[in-house]
Each structure stands twice: as C-alpha cells, then as structure tokens.
Amino acid sequence: MRELRVAEPVVDLRVLRHPTFAVATAAMFVISIAFYGIMVLSPLFTQILMGYTAMLAGLVLAPGGLATLITMPIAAALLNRVDPRWIIVTGCAVNAYAMYLMATLTLEASYWDIMLPRFIQGLGIGLTFVPLSTVALSAVPMREMGHASGLFNFIRTAGGSIGIATMATLLQRGTQVHQAQLVTHVSLYDPDVWNHYQTLADTFAARGADTVSAEAQAWASLYEMVQREALSLSFIDNFWRLAWIFAAVIPFVLLLGRRPRMAEAPADVERPATIVEV
Incomplete structure (x- = not known):
C-alpha cells in the first residue's frame, strides 16, 4: 500500500486504475499459470511417463515452438484489422482444445499423438500473448508506459512461477491419491490379477530366477504398473485443469476494451505544432 502513497513508487500500482489494463493483466496472470504449467508438465509426461x-x-515439444513462431507475426498483422479480443479468444480456445487432446492420451500414445496437441497449443500461444500484451499497454497513457510494462511483465512472471509450483504439487499429490485408489483393486484374489501375476512370475522364472525371486519380481512389476497408471491419471487431471483455465479466461477477455488503431495517436501524446507560413 505504501506504493500508492509515494510520488515515485518502485511499482506504480496506480496504473491498474485503467480498466482495460487491469483486466488484461489479470488475464495474463491466469494464462501464464496455465502456459508455464504446460511447460513443466509436457517434458515430464514424455520422459517420465512415456520413457x-x-x-x-x-523433438516432440519443438513443433510447438515452431507453431508459435508462425502465429505470432500473423496475430500482429491482424491487430489492426480484427478486434484483438477475438484473436485472444481464439487463442484461448485453441489452447483449451490442445489440453483436451492431451487429456485423452493413454499410455499407448504414439509420437504423433503427443506432438499434435503440442503443435496446436503452440498455435494458440502465438494468438494469445501478442494481442493481449498490445491491448493491455495500448490502454495506458504514454507517460505511464514504463510502470505499466514493468508491472505487466512482473505479473506474467509471477503467474508462471505459481503455475510451475502448482502443477508440480498437484501432479505429485494426484499420483498419491490415484495410487491409493488403485491398490485397493489389486488383489491376488482377483482372477485377472492372479493370472497376470502368474504370467509375470513364469516369465521371470524362464529367465533364470528362482521361485522366490520370480514371485518377488512379479509383484514388483505389478506395483510398478499401478504407479505408472496413477501417474498417468494425475497427468490427465492436470491437463483437464489447464483446459478449464484457458476456457475460464475467455469471458474476461471479452471485457477488454478495443485497442485503438495504429493510425490513431494516444490522447496524451503531444502532436507537433503545424507551421503556417505567412
């Protein structure tokens, strides 16, 4: 609160009095949580779960970056022709759809099954960040641009940090919850479990293990399957959460003001005086 009372604050929170900038900053905060959450989940999904x-x-994640490089200049070119709010809404919807595709993946997913949602998500990011940043900063007078830009970038970074920490925590706790639920269904009294257990034990015995070791390895393999399935379910839960986050931002994006066209000079910028020869 001290920053609101001093003449030259380090972080000037008074720029939030501009409604469009305030809404855009809040939207960027939420989108950053989801975006950086994806960044931490995607490599974990491919390396830990898929091996x-x-x-x-x-190579799975790289196409997403290429997609962003494609759509960023397109989004910038459309800013002066299309209402930026609809570009941002499209980007959020594309991101939500990409997370939906990720949530439908199974442990049998192929390289292309994982790469496609990542590519689609990259398209959505390119359609989101550029127009949202432009709309936010165009709503602020030029004399406050430095404070607004700094605050906007700080909020984006803070959202990213929260997103990474939150997704990592939810992934770990979700795995524990699903594992606790799955182990209740793994019993040697279940005919299917028993048959699978016997098949594993016979396989290890055929490889030269004695009876005790083969049974121990079979039980360890069953437990490893449960852990992997629990981790998979936790990833799916988080992908669904990210999809809903992107979808939830859309109504707030529609509250943004329309960005003034590039040809229009900001109201607080002094125009050069016209020299009239007599």
Missing part, C-alpha cells in the same frame, strides 16, 4: 529420451522429448 522418451531427452532428445526425443525435445
């Missing part, structure tokens, strides 16, 4: 190497995981 990809770092190189292969990078």
Whole structure:
C-alpha cells in the first residue's frame, strides 16, 4: 500500500486504475499459470511417463515452438484489422482444445499423438500473448508506459512461477491419491490379477530366477504398473485443469476494451505544432 502513497513508487500500482489494463493483466496472470504449467508438465509426461529420451522429448515439444513462431507475426498483422479480443479468444480456445487432446492420451500414445496437441497449443500461444500484451499497454497513457510494462511483465512472471509450483504439487499429490485408489483393486484374489501375476512370475522364472525371486519380481512389476497408471491419471487431471483455465479466461477477455488503431495517436501524446507560413 505504501506504493500508492509515494510520488515515485518502485511499482506504480496506480496504473491498474485503467480498466482495460487491469483486466488484461489479470488475464495474463491466469494464462501464464496455465502456459508455464504446460511447460513443466509436457517434458515430464514424455520422459517420465512415456520413457522418451531427452532428445526425443525435445523433438516432440519443438513443433510447438515452431507453431508459435508462425502465429505470432500473423496475430500482429491482424491487430489492426480484427478486434484483438477475438484473436485472444481464439487463442484461448485453441489452447483449451490442445489440453483436451492431451487429456485423452493413454499410455499407448504414439509420437504423433503427443506432438499434435503440442503443435496446436503452440498455435494458440502465438494468438494469445501478442494481442493481449498490445491491448493491455495500448490502454495506458504514454507517460505511464514504463510502470505499466514493468508491472505487466512482473505479473506474467509471477503467474508462471505459481503455475510451475502448482502443477508440480498437484501432479505429485494426484499420483498419491490415484495410487491409493488403485491398490485397493489389486488383489491376488482377483482372477485377472492372479493370472497376470502368474504370467509375470513364469516369465521371470524362464529367465533364470528362482521361485522366490520370480514371485518377488512379479509383484514388483505389478506395483510398478499401478504407479505408472496413477501417474498417468494425475497427468490427465492436470491437463483437464489447464483446459478449464484457458476456457475460464475467455469471458474476461471479452471485457477488454478495443485497442485503438495504429493510425490513431494516444490522447496524451503531444502532436507537433503545424507551421503556417505567412
């Protein structure tokens, strides 16, 4: 609150009095939570759950960056022709759809099954960040642009930090919850579990393990399957959360004011005086 009382604050919160800037900053905060949450979940999904190497995981995620490079200049070119709010809404909807596709993946997903949602998500990010930043800063007078830009970037970074920490925590706790639920269904008294257990034990015995070791390895394999399935369900839960976050931002984006066209000079910028020769 002290920042609101001093003449030259380090972070001038008074720029939030501009409604469009305030709404855009709040939207960027929420979108950053989801965006950086995706950034931490995607490599974990490919490497830990799917068993990809770092190189292969990078090849899965790289198309998303290429998609963003494609749509960013397109979004910038459309800013002066289309209402930016609809560009941002489209970007959020595309991101939500990409997260929906990720939430439908199974442990049998192929490289292309994972790469496609990542590419679509990259398209959505390019349609979101550029117009949202432009709309936010265009609503602020030029004399306050420095404070507004700094605050906007700070909020985006803070949202990213919260998104990374939150998604990592939810992933870990979700895995524990699903594992606790799944183990209640794993019993050697279940005919299907028993048959699978016997198949695993016979497999390890055929590889040279004694009876006790084969049974222990079979039980360990069953437990590993439960852990992997629990982790998969936790990833799915988080992808659904991210999809709903992007969808929830859309109504607030529609509250933004329309960005003035590039040809229009801001109201507080002094225009050069016209020299009239006599």
